[in-house]
Amino acid sequence: DTAVSQTPKYLVTQMGNDKSIKCEQNLGHDTMYWYKQDSKKFLKIMFSYNNKELIINETVPNRFSPKSPDKAHLNLHINSLELGDSAVYFCASRPWAGGSDEQFFGPGTRLTVL
């Protein structure tokens, strides 16, 4: 009964390729996020969606395009992958966009660009 799941968990690809990471939450939450954790373990928000609507876009290159087909899913598509995109990408969700509720994180997807 995974609350927030991501596929794949590991992704190895060549520079220049296009790839997608999928995220699903079965918690009934309205708000979902993508975070990037770099090689030094620093975590930074990339995007946030609330009920399929984009509410945060943190100066991420436009090669990254999130898509939310419904409020339980938030996918991340990356075009023309670069070496610097290698990182762990975390999806997270919380009940709604306000309040202080904790964010529930997925297991992360380790992306390696060769």
Add this chain to the structure above:
Amino acid sequence: AQTVTQSQPEMSVQEAETVTLSCTYDTSESDYYLFWYKQPPSRQMILVIRQEAYKQQNATENRFSVNFQKAAKSFSLKISDSQLGDAAMYFCAYLVQGGSEKLVFGKGTKLTVNP
């Protein structure tokens, strides 16, 4: 913009002893929320403890407690009776509010527990 600083990249503690991890933050808000997350080698992000800024009482969760000093903008985590399973990266985080809530993380502290 809010920032979170963890000044200890690495800490170590003997099993069964107590360790304190430091965190300071910068904000002009008066009402906000702070969190400590744990990331073991499995990579999973796990919430350890949460503190509401309007509450003067320090939060506690079993062996984990915080020392929240609002005026000093300090939010340290104390782990008592350390266990081998406490070994992990620990991240302090500030919840930015205002319609587009997001977590701003510190750079983390790697905690080693020695048997």
